[in-house]
Amino acid sequence: MLSQVAARWPDRAAVTWGDCTVTWSGLDRRSDALAAALRRLGAGPGDRIALLMRNRPELLEAMYAAFKAGMVVVPLNSKLPAAEVAYHLEDSGAAALVTDEAGAAEVGDPGVPLIVTGEGYERLVAEYADIAQEIVDVRVDTVAWLFYTSGTTGRPKGAMLTHGGLAFVVGSWLADLTPMDEGDVTLHAAPLSHGAGFHALAAVARGAHQVIPTGEQFDPPTVLALMREQRVTNTWMVPTQITMLSDHLSGALPNLPDLRHMVYGGAPFPPAELAAALRTFGPVLVQLYGQGESPMTMTWLPAADHPDPDGADTALLRSAGRPRPGMDVRIVEPETGAALETDEVGEIAVSGPAVMAGYWNRPEETAKALRDGWLHTGDLGSIDSHGWLFLLDRSKDMIITGGSNVYAIEVERALLEHAGVADVAVIGTPDRTWGETVTAVVVAHPGGADSRELTAHAKLLLAPYKVPRRFEFVDAIPRNAYGKIDKRSLRERFDPAVPCPQAAGGYPSEIADGSDLYMRIRER
Numbered sequence: 001m002l003s004q005v006a007a008r009w010p011d012r013a014a015v016t017w018g019d020c021t022v023t024w025s026g027l028d029r030r031s032d033a034l035a036a037a038l039r040r041l042g043a044g045p046g047d048r049i050a051l052l053m054r055n056r057p058e059l060l061e062a063m064y065a066a067f068k069a070g071m072v073v074v075p076l077n078s079k080l081p082a083a084e085v086a087y088h089l090e091d092s093g094a095a096a097l098v099t100d101e102a103g104a105a106e107v108g109d110p111g112v113p114l115i116v117t118g119e120g121y122e123r124l125v126a127e128y129a130d131i132a133q134e135i136v137d138v139r140v141d142t143v144a145w146l147f148y149t150s151g152t153t154g155r156p157k158g159a160m161l162t163h164g165g166l167a168f169v170v171g172s173w174l175a176d177l178t179p180m181d182e183g184d185v186t187l188h189a190a191p192l193s194h195g196a197g198f199h200a201l202a203a204v205a206r207g208a209h210q211v212i213p214t215g216e217q218f219d220p221p222t223v224l225a226l227m228r229e230q231r232v233t234n235t236w237m238v239p240t241q242i243t244m245l246s247d248h249l250s251g252a253l254p255n256l257p258d259l260r261h262m263v264y265g266g267a268p269f270p271p272a273e274l275a276a277a278l279r280t281f282g283p284v285l286v287q288l289y290g291q292g293e294s295p296m297t298m299t300w301l302p303a304a305d306h307p308d309p310d311g312a313d314t315a316l317l318r319s320a321g322r323p324r325p326g327m328d329v330r331i332v333e334p335e336t337g338a339a340l341e342t343d344e345v346g347e348i349a350v351s352g353p354a355v356m357a358g359y360w361n362r363p364e365e366t367a368k369a370l371r372d373g374w375l376h377t378g379d380l381g382s383i384d385s386h387g388w389l390f391l392l393d394r395s396k397d398m399i400i401t402g403g404s405n406v407y408a409i410e411v412e413r414a415l416l417e418h419a420g421v422a423d424v425a426v427i428g429t430p431d432r433t434w435g436e437t438v439t440a441v442v443v444a445h446p447g448g449a450d451s452r453e454l455t456a457h458a459k460l461l462l463a464p465y466k467v468p469r470r471f472e473f474v475d476a477i478p479r480n481a482y483g484k485i486d487k488r489s490l491r492e493r494f495d496p497a498v499p500c501p502q503a504a505g506g507y508p509s510e511i512a513d514g515s516d517l518y519m520r521i522r523e524r
Helices: 002-008 024-040 057-068 082-092 101-107 119-127 163-177 195-206 220-230 239-249 271-281 363-369 408-416 451-461 487-494 516-523
Strands: 013-017 020-023 048-052 072-076 096-099 114-116 143-149 157-162 185-188 209-212 234-237 261-264 285-291 294-301 328-332 346-351 374-383 389-394 398-401 404-407 421-431 435-444 470-473
Touching: 002 024, 002 057, 002 195, 013 024, 013 057, 020 024, 024 057, 024 119, 048 057, 048 082, 057 072, 057 195, 072 082, 082 101, 082 143, 082 157, 096 101, 101 114, 114 119, 143 163, 157 163, 163 195, 163 285, 163 294, 185 195, 185 220, 195 209, 195 234, 195 294, 209 220, 220 239, 234 239, 239 261, 239 271, 271 285, 294 346, 294 374, 328 374, 363 374, 398 421, 398 435, 404 408, 408 421, 408 435, 408 451, 421 487, 435 487, 451 470
Parallel strands: 013 209, 048 072, 048 096, 072 143, 096 114, 185 209, 185 234, 234 261, 261 285, 435 470
Antiparallel strands: 013 020, 143 157, 285 294, 328 346, 346 374, 374 389, 398 404, 421 435
C-alpha cells in the first residue's frame, strides 16, 4: 500500500512531526533502506522486529520496513520499563529492537541488535538508501503483527494478526470509521503502537497526510491548535483525551470546520462525559469496540446513531453499537458456547476476517479463546431486539485507565513483593477523566507500609500508568467459598453508585446481578 501511494503521489506530504515533514516517496525510500539494514543485521522473513518509541515518523518507517521484508512487527508501549521490554523481546523471540533515545536509555543492552533513532539511525538509512529492494511475497495468512495483550493470567501474549486480517481491518476502517482520500489529514494523538497504529494503516492506504504532535504529554491547547493549523479531518482518541479537550474548551466551540470524524474507543466513556463531547464537537464522534485479538473491528456506533445529548432518549450513549459489516457478534454461555437469547447477559463472541490467527506460541490459550470459529472475548454483554450491543463488564479482570490496559494480577504481584503487604486486591474504580483509576485494596502487616511507601515501591516495578493512584486499607480481603477474591463486592464498597464499570460506552444504571448466569460468569 505504501509503495502504491508513493508511486502515485511521490511529492505529497506523508507525515508531519513538528518541523519535520516526510513525503510519500521519502517514506517509501527510507523504509526500503531500513528493511535492507534489518536484513544485514541477520533478520529475515518471519522474524520479529520490536518497535519501542514514542509517536514519530520513524515508527511508521520501521513498521513498513518490517512489512516489506516479510518480517513481523511487535509494537511495544513506549512507557514499558526495562523488565517488561525484556519479557516481550524474549517471548516474541525478537531479532532486533528499533527504539528512540528515551527507549534506549531505559532498556540498556536488550540482548538483540539495537537501532536507535538519531544519528545512528540516519547513518543506516543513508548507507542502504541506494540498495535496490524487492517487497517480499507474503500470503494472506502470513503473520504481520504481534499485538501483545493479556488475560486472566496477567502475562502478556501476542495475538497473531495476519496480512489478510489487517487488509480487512484497513478496508473496514475506511468504510465505516473514517472514509478518506489523499486530501484528508489524520491526527495521531494516541499511541501508534496500539489503536492509532491501525488508523495509520488506513491513512497510508488512502495517501492521507498524517500529523503527529511533538509533545511527550497530551496537551489540549496544543493539540487543538495543531488540528486547526493542519486542517485535520479525522482522528482516533481514547475517551480520556476527548474529555480533556472538552474540559479545556469549557463549552466553547472548538473552531474545527474541517473535522469530520473523531473516532473513540478502548476505554469507558461515561454517558455524561460523552454527552458533553457531543455538545462540544457536534455530530462527528464515532465509537468502535474491539480488542487486540480482533483489532478495532467488532462493533461500531456511527456518528448518525449517536443520540441528541439533550434529547429525551439517550439510551444509545450506553451502547457499543452494532456489528461491523463482515463481522458476526453474538452473546454466548461462556462454558458451552451456546448462543443466548435477546437481552440475556453472557460472554461476547465474535467471528470474521479481523479475528487473530491465535496467540504466539500458546496453543492451549489459543484453543480456549478460539472455539468453533468464534473468538471468546472474555467481555460480558447483551444484545437487544434492535441488534444494539451493550457491554456490562470484563471477565478478564482488566482495568482501562486513560486508554491503557492494566492487568490487576500484575499490579497485585508487584505490591505483594513489599514486606509490609499481607494481602491485596486491585480493582478499577470509575474516574471521569481517566475512565478508571487503578485502586489497590491492601491488608497491611502490623506496622507495615503506607500508601506513600507502596507508591514508591510500585514505581520501581511497574510502568507509571500501572501504579495505583488510590490505596484503601482494610482488615481483610473478601473471598467467596472457593477462596477467590470477591472483587464485585470491593467495587460496590469503594464506588457503591457504580458497581460495575462498562468496558466501553459508559456505566449501566442496572446490572442483572441476580441472574444465575451472571453470577456464574462473575464466579468464573
